[in-house]
Amino acid sequence: EMEQFVCPILFSSTSLNRLQRTLDRISLQDVNILNRSLIVLNLYFNERLLGKFSLAEWTVDNIRQSTHVSESLVSNEHVIAFVNRLAKPVYDTLKLRLLNRNRQRAYIEAVMLQDWVVLQNEAQVLDAHYRRENGVDPSTQPRLSQYVLTILTQLMDRFIASGVDQGIFYGHQDLSFAFWYRDFLLSALTKNLSSMQSSRRAAQVISKQTNVKEQQGNNKKRTKKALKNEYLDSSPKACPTPDDLENEFALSIISCKRMLCRGIQRFFVSLRQAGFLSEPVYEFTSAKAVFEKRFEMFASIRQPPPLSYNDYLEGSNYTHVPQEELLQSTAEWFQSCNTAIESLLEEERGLNKMYTPMRADEIQSLRKVCLGNSIYVMKLRQLIANPPSHPPKVIFDFDTHSEFCTIKLI
Numbered sequence: 001e002m003e004q005f006v007c008p009i010l011f012s013s014t015s016l017n018r019l020q021r022t023l024d025r026i027s028l029q030d031v032n033i034l035n036r037s038l039i040v041l042n043l044y045f046n047e048r049l050l051g052k053f054s055l056a057e058w059t060v061d062n063i064r065q066s067t068h069v070s071e072s073l074v075s076n077e078h079v080i081a082f083v084n085r086l087a088k089p090v091y092d093t094l095k096l097r098l099l100n101r102n103r104q105r106a107y108i109e110a111v112m113l114q115d116w117v118v119l120q121n122e123a124q125v126l127d128a129h130y131r132r133e134n135g136v137d138p139s140t141q142p143r144l145s146q147y148v149l150t151i152l153t154q155l156m157d158r159f160i161a162s163g164v165d166q167g168i169f170y171g172h173q174d175l176s177f178a179f180w181y182r183d184f185l186l187s188a189l190t191k192n193l194s195s196m197q198s199s200r201r202a203a204q205v206i207s208k209q210t211n212v213k214e215q216q217g218n219n220k221k222r223t224k225k226a227l228k229n230e231y232l233d234s235s236p237k238a239c240p241t242p243d244d245l246e247n248e249f250a251l252s253i254i255s256c257k258r259m260l261c262r263g264i265q266r267f268f269v270s271l272r273q274a275g276f277l278s279e280p281v282y283e284f285t286s287a288k289a290v291f292e293k294r295f296e297m298f299a300s301i302r303q304p305p306p307l308s309y310n311d312y313l314e315g316s317n318y319t320h321v322p323q324e325e326l327l328q329s330t331a332e333w334f335q336s337c338n339t340a341i342e343s344l345l346e347e348e349r350g351l352n353k354m355y356t357p358m359r360a361d362e363i364q365s366l367r368k369v370c371l372g373n374s375i376y377v378m379k380l381r382q383l384i385a386n387p388p389s390h391p392p393k394v395i396f397d398f399d400t401h402s403e404f405c406t407i408k409l410i
Contacts, residue, residue: 013050015243016062016090018355023097025359027104036098043098044091055087065243066150067196068203069143073130082126082144089115093151096158105162108155109297116152117300123148146196149303150189156298157185165402169294172277175396175405176268177291179261180316181307186258188304193251242352249347250357256340256366260404263333267373267380267407269318270326274384276391276409323384331377338370365401372397372406379409 013019026036042050049055060074060083073079092112096104127142160182163169169178240248271277280287288309298306318326344363348356383392392409400406 015065016058017065017243017246019050019094020097021246021355021357023094024357027097027099027101040095040098043094049091055091056083059083059086059090063143063147065247066147066193066200067141067143068200072134073143076130078126078129079144082122085122086119089119090151093155101162102166105159105166105168108159108162112155113152113159113297114300116148116155117302120145120148120152120301120303141195141199145303146192150192150196152301153185153189153192153304156301156304157182157189159297160185161403163294164398171280172268172271172394172396173280173287174290174294176265176316177294177312179265179268180312181295183258183261183265184307184315185304186254186261190251190254190258193254197247197251242355245347246351246355246357249344249351252340252344252347253358253363256337256344257404259333259337259340260366260370263330263337263370263373264404264407265316266318266326266330266333267377269316270323270330270377270380271394271407273318273323273326274380276380276383276394327377327381327384331374334370334374334377338367338374341367341370366404368400369404369406372400372408376407376409383409 013022023039026039044055045051049058063069063074074083089112092115096107096112099107123144124142127145130136131138131140160169160178164175164178169175268277272279282290291309291312295306321329341363344358345360345367348358348360348363353359395408395410396405397408398405
């Protein structure tokens, strides 16, 4: 374990993203407490990350890797102070990954969420101040706010996923709450990350075009065809960096998880429509109270906006959808996820195994959940067409993947 996990972190980490991914792998595996402690001890000492990197500089590099930021923004004195303020919360996101999985949820709730809510408010003020001072178009994306929003949304999603993993969400209604809320968070995260990556790619293209024009001015003897070929060869799409490939791969994983959440949520609704799942009867509480208690820690967060029980009822109401259409939609989400996973397996082969956001065996486990649920959706169709004398037993199986269940009809 020391050679597999501790040494790569101490000697091979080259960016904040890559360090986070290495720590994520530790979080998913049963690394013993001795090696976890060794990593924590060496994670930050001599006032530097891993004893040799400036956490503030790595944070700025991480922002640059996520989206396009101008030099005038990162050199602004207020932004520099904000980045220094970010150092401790960013370090907490690293330390979080080294906690036992049953402690991560409590740490997020007790320490991290409120810190990032405060940072989100500060980032919004800074973005507005920078635009006003520098005459930036108000429609320009707020770079700092987007970055903080990304991390905050990831923490919210990790909080719910950890609850599913630890069995805190129990029963079909609780699980329905969790997958429905995760669908919302992963959709918001996908949209935000896509927007950030698009702005970065657009800035790269503009930069390349500017360089080509300068070269044209310096050497007018070159033919148009030669200049065009030179531009195409220098296009950022032609030679993405390893970090770019890993970030795009991570975004694809988020999209797959969103599709899987959406399919599972619709599967729950289909089972209720078929009468194979019934609404739980509460004696001392209510479904609304349970929902509010599950997600009360999100109440102070402005973006992404906290969702209410009424939002859940509206978002999961398919009474106007014919049963066959709902089943078809459910099957299509699982099929879409499976198709996307096949692409992920191909892409994963070209990534550095040490820093890949998800390894092939983990991707395969997601695929098994997709295929398993697809099979049981087909079985549900058969049961609806030929009603059994006794309703089937519905089992939520997390053996294949700790965050996503295969809904079995036995």
